[in-house]
Amino acid sequence: MMIRLDKFLTETGSLTRSQAKEAAKKGRILVNGEAEKKTDRKIDPEKDEIVLDGKRISYAAYEYYMLNKPKGVVSATEDKKYPTVVQLIQDRKRTDLFPAGRLDIDTEGLLLITNDGELTHNLLSPKKHVDKVYLAEFEGVFPEDGKEQFQAGLILEDGVKTMPSHIIVNGNQARLTIKEGKFHQVKRMFQAVGCQVTYLKRLSMGSLTLDENLKPGEYRPLTNEEIESLKQQ
Template sequence: MIRLDKYLADMGVGTRQEVKRYIRKGSVSVDGKTVKAPEQKIDGETQRVAVDGQEIGYAAYEYYMLNKPAGVISATEDQRDRTVIDLIGDRKRKDLFPAGRLDKDTEGLLLITNDGQLAHRLLSPRRHVDKTYYARIRGRVTEEDVGSFAHGVNIGSGEAQEWTAPGVLEIIAGGEESEILLTIQEGKYHQVKRMFEAVGKEVAYLRRERMGTLTLDRDLKPGEYRPLTAEELALLKAL
């Protein structure tokens, strides 16, 4: 059971105070009957709520897979730049956030949700959740680099050392601009870029392909999104 005013505020109808005004002036109905008490408790799963005749469905949690485009920041709001939340046009909840972050110029898989418990399980270092990235690298990636990444590399600067946990580096194509897949279980600041800088190379393009059991949908173009399927969500929650 949930208060009527909280139900409507959660669904983005307005602020809590705005919603209370709508209710008191008779704009809100529950199961077809006008209700003027903001504190009235309702069952969000079985009862039908409408504002000025438009039904407002309730979603306690939302889960979206986004193919993040370059140039968009992984934040809930920003004064200058477009955020990943701005891309979710038909969201019901106003409390969505990105589960983890991708650099502004990085593309790929990002989970958008308001489920804080699930996000914590995915991001906690103690959970050892794999994150796989595709990258194009300026410079020839070698088997020596594969070995270095397998042991962990020092991404610190100057005399300050900062060692990464072991990562799995796979060379897809060699050459002056190599193509690779890298799987890591951490999320240090600019980690993938700093790992390659540590072995004298530079990331030219970076895209996250996978996070735990969730794999980027190839049908999603950069900037596009979709709700998670029931199977995807169940697998994530089982991690």
């Protein structure tokens, strides 16, 4: 894959296009050991060696990170008030990463951070019926026929009916599997049966399961096996 040198530098977060042009004029950019003055030249990121100010720049066309999202962080690329999930990925190579879906600011657990738009679309599309599993703690008395109500599909307060879901309840804890992701859906589903969610954590999405070794706020790159498995959803 051939791309422009300035595009390579911007996608890796190294320089803006105007900064790249200035850096090239000053001989700060080396391509395969030689100073490159033209930033519109085409390079092969997988074969050519690009060095900026003596430091080699690594490149990845796509990146995939598993994040254990903590509370107090928003599922966004930027926010004026709160830190974002993308900001937690300190060693990312690209500047175009985004969360695949959203978790509420007070919700913890599995979140995929990537720049693969096609994969994200497939994971989030209701037509794909990708399972999303949550652990919930709640207040209130869960109705005797609650499991059947979840299985049949619940009518939310705005009149929208959810797709059938599966729930296992143990005391004030529940493990819920849904195939869609409407706004505040899990909390609204519990409200529909007279309960209030007090804690929520996503455990898995499709074939991807939260690594139990990741503490809230920690992340790791996906393995090749995990990436391939997600693409086969």
